[in-house]
Amino acid sequence: MTIDQFNFAGKKAFVRVDFNVPLDEKFNITDDTRIRAALPTLKKILSDGGSAIIGSHLGRPKGVTDKFSLKHILNHVSQLLGVEVQFANDCMGEEAAIKAAALQPGEVLLLENLRFYAEEEGKPRGLADDATDEVKAAAKKAVKESQKEFTKKLASYADCYVNDAFGTAHRAHASTALIAKYFDKDHKMFGYLMEKEVKAVDKVMNDIRRPFTAIMGGSKVSSKIEIIENLLSKVDNLIIAGGMTYTFTKAMGGSVGNSICEMDKLDLALDLIKKAKEKGVNLVLATDAKIADAFSNDAHTKFCPVDQIPDGWEGLDIGPETEALFAEVIKHSKTILWNGPTGVFEFENFTHGSRAVGEAIVEATRNGAFSLVGGGDSVACVNKFGLANGVSYVSTGGGALLEAIEGKVLPGIAAISE
Numbered sequence: 001m002t003i004d005q006f007n008f009a010g011k012k013a014f015v016r017v018d019f020n021v022p023l024d025e026k027f028n029i030t031d032d033t034r035i036r037a038a039l040p041t042l043k044k045i046l047s048d049g050g051s052a053i054i055g056s057h058l059g060r061p062k063g064v065t066d067k068f069s070l071k072h073i074l075n076h077v078s079q080l081l082g083v084e085v086q087f088a089n090d091c092m093g094e095e096a097a098i099k100a101a102a103l104q105p106g107e108v109l110l111l112e113n114l115r116f117y118a119e120e121e122g123k124p125r126g127l128a129d130d131a132t133d134e135v136k137a138a139a140k141k142a143v144k145e146s147q148k149e150f151t152k153k154l155a156s157y158a159d160c161y162v163n164d165a166f167g168t169a170h171r172a173h174a175s176t177a178l179i180a181k182y183f184d185k186d187h188k189m190f191g192y193l194m195e196k197e198v199k200a201v202d203k204v205m206n207d208i209r210r211p212f213t214a215i216m217g218g219s220k221v222s223s224k225i226e227i228i229e230n231l232l233s234k235v236d237n238l239i240i241a242g243g244m245t246y247t248f249t250k251a252m253g254g255s256v257g258n259s260i261c262e263m264d265k266l267d268l269a270l271d272l273i274k275k276a277k278e279k280g281v282n283l284v285l286a287t288d289a290k291i292a293d294a295f296s297n298d299a300h301t302k303f304c305p306v307d308q309i310p311d312g313w314e315g316l317d318i319g320p321e322t323e324a325l326f327a328e329v330i331k332h333s334k335t336i337l338w339n340g341p342t343g344v345f346e347f348e349n350f351t352h353g354s355r356a357v358g359e360a361i362v363e364a365t366r367n368g369a370f371s372l373v374g375g376g377d378s379v380a381c382v383n384k385f386g387l388a389n390g391v392s393y394v395s396t397g398g399g400a401l402l403e404a405i406e407g408k409v410l411p412g413i414a415a416i417s418e
């Protein structure tokens with residue numbers, strides 16, 4: 001079932017959203033992007049004449065914690081939605097059940113933070129550090145047992161289930177995946193945001209227009225191994241950027257000075273180079289670097305060949321030759337995936353490479369390429385450089401997007417699709 005096909009008139013929908021927004025010390029929302037992202041779904045339900053029971057997590061509470069209460073965002077959600085949203089102080093218990101049952105078409109109920117209950121994540125809490133394996137196993141079994149009741153209760157509030165929380169789609173939690181089994185396939189669906197994310201991922205994983213170029217940046221190769229390996233069987237060009245460059249350079253016998261370099265991953269880097277060759281993937285590595293004599297925005301800088309970095313200096317961004325090399329590949333691509341900056345973009349003096357990559361992606365997009373940016377810092381990059389509107393899609397899911405491009409099945413997606 002798709003959300004556009006479904007008529008919510010007279011129906012109550014349990015909508016799992018990701019309202020895990022940042023709050024300042026006075027509980028003001030400092031960035032409401034995630035709430036705004038769920039509005040189209042909520043508005044469709046209400047304009048059809050349905051009602052919505054909203055479930056979300058906020059932060060990582062270890063139990064009931066005022067700091068992580070969703071009551072802090074209630075007024076803002078009401079304002080954005082243009083409806084006075086009701087609140088249940090506990091997502092379980094009588095109050096929630098009564099309020100959900102009494103909900104009229106056009107009305108909205110926000111449930112208290114689902115993660116106030118260990119059952120949401122299905123992980124035991126409060127175990128002593130020295131708990132034995134037996135105790136741990138028993139606690140895990142107990143929480144898994146009570147998780148069934150918890151999930152069933154959440155499902156009992158509604159006639160249909162809408163998952164619009166891509167950010168938690170890689171978690172098999174009660175409200176993100178397990179709940180779906182209480183609804184038949186005609187009564188569960190993705191929300192609009194989730195639909196867009198799933199389509200975008202599909203375009204780079206399955207429905208690929210070639211040439212397909214992935215740009216992998218960030219700090220360490222160790223955190224991106226599975227992604228790189230999965231991408232090697234999909235892409236035509238794999239651009240390696242960021243801190244992981246130097247592990248490759250070192251592995252090939254170059255001098256990297258003080259650059260970030262994982263000495264225990266040199267063999268892995270060589271193996272990835274070999275695999276790329278075997279699969280006919282054009283592995284594009286930096287040829288020059290912007291180097292600094294300290295890890296600081298104010299350090300002295302110069303450019304040098306990437307494999308001739310002197311002692312006492314470190315590569316903090318790509319150089320102009322590499323920028324041109326990367327841009328050339330990107331501009332000739334029809335599908336583009338960008339994850340991770342080319343350098344320490346938090347320092348103004350080392351943003352140039354990431355900006356150049358972003359601009360090349362925007363140009364390729366203008367010429368008809370599909371471009372997906374996501375998975376953490378590259379989103380911050382496109383926002384910082386004001387390029388977000390020039391790419392095809394900026395993903396809202398950090399970990400979820402990374403797992404999807406690792407080729408993993410995301411429980412939140414599978415639960416709806418099955």
Ligand code: AMP
Nearest residue numbers: 218219242243315316340342343344345
């Ligand atoms: P990741 O979370 O793996 O995507 O890495 C993002 C981080 O990588 C950012 O905070 C960047 O500052 C960092 N980074 C990128 N290039 C370098 C580099 N050459 N040296 C050190 N850190 C880097």
